[in-house]
Amino acid sequence: MKQNLYQPINGGIVDIIEESPTIKSFVVVLEETFKFETGQFVELTLPGVGEAPFTPSSSPSDTKKMEITIMKAGHMTALLHDCEKGQKIGIRGPYGKGYPVEDFVGKEVYIIGGGVGLAPIRSLFLTLVERINDFKSVVCRFGAKTPDDFIYKNTLFDSWQKIDGVDIKLTVDGASGNWDGNIGVVTTILSAGDVDISNAVAVVCGPPIMMKFATMKLLEFGYSPEQIYLSMEKNMSCGVGKCGHCMIGKYYVCKDGPVFTYDEVKDYPNIWD
Amino acid sequence: MVSNMQTVLISELKPFLDALSEEMELYVPKKSGEHYVYNRYDSSANVQVEFNNIRTCMPVKEFLFPLRELAAVYPKPFEPKNIKPFAVFGLKYCDLRSIEILDRVFAEAEFEDSFYIARRDKMFIISSDCSQPADSCFCNVLGGKPFAQNGFDLNVSQVKDQFIIEVGSQKGKDFIEKHSGLFRETTETILADRDKNRIETQTQLEQNNSDLKFDSPVNEIVENSQDSVVYEEEAKTCVECQACTRVCPTCHCFYLYDNKKKDYFTKMKMWDSCMRIAYAEVAGGANPRKALGDRLRHRFMHKFSYFFERYGIDMCVGCGRCVDAEAGDVDIRKVLKKLNEELKGKDETKAEAAK
Numbered sequence: 231m232k233q234n235l236y237q238p239i240n241g242g243i244v245d246i247i248e249e250s251p252t253i254k255s256f257v258v259v260l261e262e263t264f265k266f267e268t269g270q271f272v273e274l275t276l277p278g279v280g281e282a283p284f285t286p287s288s289s290p291s292d293t294k295k296m297e298i299t300i301m302k303a304g305h306m307t308a309l310l311h312d313c314e315k316g317q318k319i320g321i322r323g324p325y326g327k328g329y330p331v332e333d334f335v336g337k338e339v340y341i342i343g344g345g346v347g348l349a350p351i352r353s354l355f356l357t358l359v360e361r362i363n364d365f366k367s368v369v370c371r372f373g374a375k376t377p378d379d380f381i382y383k384n385t386l387f388d389s390w391q392k393i394d395g396v397d398i399k400l401t402v403d404g405a406s407g408n409w410d411g412n413i414g415v416v417t418t419i420l421s422a423g424d425v426d427i428s429n430a431v432a433v434v435c436g437p438p439i440m441m442k443f444a445t446m447k448l449l450e451f452g453y454s455p456e457q458i459y460l461s462m463e464k465n466m467s468c469g470v471g472k473c474g475h476c477m478i479g480k481y482y483v484c485k486d487g488p489v490f491t492y493d494e495v496k497d498y499p500n501i502w503d
Numbered sequence: 504m505v506s507n508m509q510t511v512l513i514s515e516l517k518p519f520l521d522a523l524s525e526e527m528e529l530y531v532p533k534k535s536g537e538h539y540v541y542n543r544y545d546s547s548a549n550v551q552v553e554f555n556n557i558r559t560c561m562p563v564k565e566f567l568f569p570l571r572e573l574a575a576v577y578p579k580p581f582e583p584k585n586i587k588p589f590a591v592f593g594l595k596y597c598d599l600r601s602i603e604i605l606d607r608v609f610a611e612a613e614f615e616d617s618f619y620i621a622r623r624d625k626m627f628i629i630s631s632d633c634s635q636p637a638d639s640c641f642c643n644v645l646g647g648k649p650f651a652q653n654g655f656d657l658n659v660s661q662v663k664d665q666f667i668i669e670v671g672s673q674k675g676k677d678f679i680e681k682h683s684g685l686f687r688e689t690t691e692t693i694l695a696d697r698d699k700n701r702i703e704t705q706t707q708l709e710q711n712n713s714d715l716k717f718d719s720p721v722n723e724i725v726e727n728s729q730d731s732v733v734y735e736e737e738a739k740t741c742v743e744c745q746a747c748t749r750v751c752p753t754c755h756c757f758y759l760y761d762n763k764k765k766d767y768f769t770k771m772k773m774w775d776s777c778m779r780i781a782y783a784e785v786a787g788g789a790n791p792r793k794a795l796g797d798r799l800r801h802r803f804m805h806k807f808s809y810f811f812e813r814y815g816i817d818m819c820v821g822c823g824r825c826v827d828a829e830a831g832d833v834d835i836r837k838v839l840k841k842l843n844e845e846l847k848g849k850d851e852t853k854a855e856a857a858k
Contacts, residue, residue, distance in 0.1 A: 234574070234575060234583070235616055236759065238577060238770075275770070277577060277761065277763075277768040278761055278764075278768040279761055280760065281770070282786065304787075463785055463787075465783050465784060467759055468759065470614035471611070472608050472609065472614070472755065473758060473775070475775070477801070478791070479809065480808070480809035480813060499797065499800070503791040503793070
């Protein structure tokens with residue numbers, strides 16, 4: 231008997247972390263061993279309600295539990311936000327191709343993120359810092375609407391910034407009170423001199439509009455389309471390249487992505503919508 | 504005793520179908536209005552079985568990938584089971600070619616869809632020759648034929664008041680051998696008559712589609728049409744009924760949705776359509792194909808360019824069902840023709856400029 235592609239692995243929510251007014255992280259434990267690569271995604275089922283794709287925000291090296299950071303954006307995510315510890319869930323996956331971390335070895339990794347886009351980036355960041363000496367540097371440029379909208383505040387504002395080989399700059403669209411960082415969209419803190427472009431890769435994840443303008447900025451700096459890695463948000467449903475919802479041109483984002491180089495997707499219509 | 508079991512002859516369909524229905528659930532075409540639809544065969548009913556001269560209204564995918572099916576149950580895992588052997592009589596070559604296309608998707612080694620595979624394994628395919636292609640049939644333009652070349656267990660050709668049955672697989676051969684008493688030997692004359700019929704139908708198809716000629720392979724024409732204005736123009740009469748994708752034997756989009764039952768939960772799998780506005784929308788509201796023209800473009804690009812690039816065949820068999828079902832005025836043949844003219848125009852402009 232072939233394994234049923236659509237059958238989730240049973241699991242439950244063991245902890246919930248409030249990250250921002252609209253974003254929570256759900257710590258999930260599954261009944262079966264579950265391994266994934268950073269940047270791959272899973273289909274999370276809220277039994278009887280629905281299923282939606284999310285990229286885990288924890289490091290793949292933590293095989294006991296997995297964290298999934300979710301913004302309240304629609305019907306299912308709103309119901310997820312109402313869930314309490316102990317809620318049963320289902321997980322299918324992992325699906326797709328994640329970040330090609332081995333290809334980043336010896337390079338400067340320039341990570342640009344915004345809003346809940348920091349979720350997949352956190353998984354990548356943790357993966358990179360676990361072996362930080364393998365990379366020339368990890369340079370992060372993150373943005374959020376307000377200081378309170380940053381997720382992972384405890385580590386982002388503190389311990390991550392102290393890691394040798396890591397450089398983090400933050401910006402917000404607007405702030406009141408004691409924010410002494412930059413104000414402006416994320417592209418305002420990008421500079422051509424942030425890393426040595428000839429030996430760098432760029433990773434972009436965030437709202438579509440931010441990804442578009444960050445990508446344009448990187449191209450302007452002289453990055454080649456092959457150097458820019460995008461984590462595409464599309465309507466992945468089956469996860470196995472059949473149901474068709476997530477197609478960008480010839481690609482099934484669920485199977486061929488969700489991480490693509492800009493070069494792979496740039497010629498297809500409406501990629502940022 | 505029949506010496507050549509490869510092709511045999513029978514004067515009446517009933518004994519043949521009765522024998523089939525004793526071994527498996529049998530589905531046969533029945534005329535309903537102007538179309539044929541499939542019904543379960545009942546050997547006790549004294550009804551003349553109709554030999555469909557053309558494809559049925561609904562596509563064969565219904566048997567392999569039903570409109571709606573149970574895909575998962577939890578917390579208790581669920582696997583497809585209890586799928587009984589079944590036979591479908593009267594499938595046309597376009598149907599068989601569509602199964603080949605669906606196989607690429609659902610039987611893909613990396614991610615086999617166990618529901619599809621379970622049904623596919625239990626399916627006994629009895630194809631038959633077309634004798635009266637519809638005005639909308641254009642399979643010949645896309646490499647099809649009005650009679651099956653391969654992909655069947657048995658194929659039936661009507662010649663006057665007799666039926667030639669040809670074996671196409673081991674399963675088919677076993678069946679004929681088991682029931683050899685039902686059949687007679689074919690003759691050179693009757694086989695020649697069959698071939699004559701086939702040529703006549705092929706000629707008629709070619710005549711019907713004589714104005715549907717392309718200057719480049721269809722996949723090249725469509726691949727070059729990414730920026731074409733033809734899609735916006737042609738989508739103007741589309742009323743988003745999605746019938747084109749429902750009746751399409753190769754369209755296989757679906758969505759998964761969850762249900763709450765008394766003490767368990769289910770996940771259902773149901774046909775979807777890329778022509779539906781919210782099809783590609785994400786929770787945040789972003790939608791890469793809000794415009795109808797963009798959705799029509801995607802449907803064509805998927806069928807003739809993306810699918811071809813991935814699997815090496817077109818995702819269209821030229822059955823013309825979408826033309827018949829269309830509530831607006833979108834005609835796949837007309838769109839392809841316009842794209843061909845557009846590309847030809849572009850090539851000519853380029854050639855002029857190069858002079």
